[in-house]
Amino acid sequence: MLRFAGFELDVGRAELRGPDGEPIKLTPKQFAMLHLLAANAGRVIGKQELMETVWPNVHVGEDSLFQCIRELRIALGDDQRRLIKVVSRRGYLFDAEVSDETPRVAAPAEPALAATATSAGTAKETRSHAAGRRQLLFGRRSRAAIAALTGLCAIIGFAVAAPIVVPGLVFKRMPPAIGVMPIVEATNDPQAASMAASLTERLTNGLARIENLRVVATRPEPVSAAPEAALAAPARADFIVNGQLQKNAKTWTLEASMTDAATGEVQWSTSVTVNSQEGDLALQQSRLVGGLGHALALRINNLLYSDAGPDDVSAGEAKVVVEQATASINQTTRERFAAAQTMLENALAQNPDNVDLAVALAALQTRGIQMTWYAPAESIEAEAEARALLKDALRAKPRYIPALEAWCRYLTATNDLVESLVACARVLNFDPWHGSALYQLGLTQILLGRFEDALATFTQADRFDTPAVSRWTWLLGIGWANVLLGHDAEALPWLEKSLAITPGSGRPYLLLAIAYQRLGREDEARAALAKVMELRPNSTARNIAPPIRNASQVFVEATERFTRILVEIGLPEG
16 A cells, blocks of 8 residues: 555555545556556656556557656646656656555455445545545546536436437447457558557557547457447447558558447548658557547547537538638638638628537637737737637537637637646547647646646647647647757757748747757858748837746746847847
8 A cells, every 4th residue: 555645556456545535547557657656756767667667568659658647647636746747858756755554454355345334434524624635636627527427417318308319329328439449451461460459559548538438348250240249348339440551661551430330330431641661660650540549539529519410501501611711710811810700700690509610710719819910909809709609619518629629729829827728638538639739738838837748748749740730830849848948959850840831930930040049050040030020020029929927937037038049139129
């Protein structure tokens, strides 16, 4: 038994209990990670040691480690990183007093049950004290659990009254279950076979992290097997995911589909290709599963939470408007921005209850705030309207990924940093491969002065590399975090790759100017600053920095140092 900070880690029962004695759910990998950290409290444990111990004989990337650490911090209520700390370039430190107590010999089953009942009775006498501590440590998680339970009860009640929970989809139970069949490969190549097995495991583990979704064990049956024997799992799945991996001279291609287990109807399919010559095998696995998992998570989420049926004409028209507006937004020009806003406002006026239109308009307004395309008075109005639209959207669809992601982005853009951490993590509860949410989370960590955490978050987004339209953002993020950490040489290739995708953004050039100057490459620094002035002609030392409201002093001081460097090489004082 290991005890720390009010928690009990019961190794014999493989159970973590909180300050009030209640079990806290952990996966086997999370428990193994926590056991390793707690048993070595006060010692820095390297990333490689953590991965080799928790995933023995399995080749995994750092993204699995980062995700496991993040989930442990959530379980422990360790938002401030006081228990599990990052030690720059070395690993992780468990910073707590840990007492080691040998557990008593277990009693026979029946007396043990009786003892448990007695303990439960005693626990009632001290519950008021434990409740205070638990509220402090687990306030956010408890509120989320209560909200999830309330939502689930509402869904069950609705299902009793109306068996069809969402258009075209009938569930016998909630939450729905996904069966992931082993990914097959057709080349009989040993490396491809090993790759397919690793992809199956990564995809299964990722889906298992999605809130309100179950993953059931499956195995393939002979071709001659009857249709009703397609799954050999104790509980039948609502959906079946099948995949096939192909290896060519320079690429891996993963094709996958999801079918309705009851009807055999194909609900979704995709194909993901990655360069087999780029990066190591772990990176290639991450990008194959990221491309597949992200698209699959969005499809599942849409099936569960979309309120539009296949014959809903207004919903179809709204979808077209959203796609057109999004295409305009991605062009990042003031004229296209104005056209997209008018388009969405007109569509929303005609269909005021459409959540997708409301979310798209709020996302557009958020972009306008970030790009300073509003006059000051208009910006305040747009910020208030976007908040109201997103609040209404989340009341209507609290688990809908587009609404959650737009809310995460809005809170980051408006520097509501504590709320942003929670909101962006909420997106990842429904799509662990969402690169855009990871980018917003990394931005928040930068503003809070947690530069190492931000670098790890941006790197994880790059390992998933999805959605492709956002790729330049986490490349920029990796460069930014490296500059903040003083790793100027490491920052340069990331910033250059970001600019190769989106050359019209000024911030990569600003960071390049700072890195070049600190590396003694003054001519290149001045050339980068000249490019900034071309893209942002009115830039001065007074307006070049990002908003610092609610930012940590560490970030503020770093920004002031950067501004002084830019002034030295020619940025106007203003």
